[in-house]
Amino acid sequence: QDYMHYEGVLLAPQSAAFIHFMNVVSRAWNERGGDTKVGMKLPGLLAKHGLRPAEIRPLHRIARPDSQLWRWPTIFIETYAPKLVEEGRLAPEERTALVRDWEERTNDPNAFFSSPPMVEIIAVKE
Numbered sequence: 001q002d003y004m005h006y007e008g009v010l011l012a013p014q015s016a017a018f019i020h021f022m023n024v025v026s027r028a029w030n031e032r033g034g035d036t037k038v039g040m041k042l043p044g045l046l047a048k049h050g051l052r053p054a055e056i057r058p059l060h061r062i063a064r065p066d067s068q069l070w071r072w073p074t075i076f077i078e079t080y081a082p083k084l085v086e087e088g089r090l091a092p093e094e095r096t097a098l099v100r101d102w103e104e105r106t107n108d109p110n111a112f113f114s115s116p117p118m119v120e121i122i123a124v125k126e
Contacts, residue, residue: 001059001120006036010114017097022080024089039119051123059118066105073113077102094123 063069084090
């Protein structure tokens, strides 16, 4: 399992601060040698190493503020946003706006978070 398009994460109601944060995260990961779209390359990588994808399935989840999955982005924002500020990638006022917007969505019963699209692959050795 891995990300197909990390940047495809969504928050409703929309938040410019959240979109900016996710773009900064994506840039930081890619600049450090990560690949936020590695899931799209997995079938080819598996084949290169003698594995045949037998099943390929999408993984995409929706979280509501009262769900356990909502904790994932909450904790991520709490722990990673300060690191991005320390690195100079995110301004302190951008972090403040992000935290404010996330708290507003957490208290909004109509809000939802759409996780980044992922792919799950079951491969067999050829």
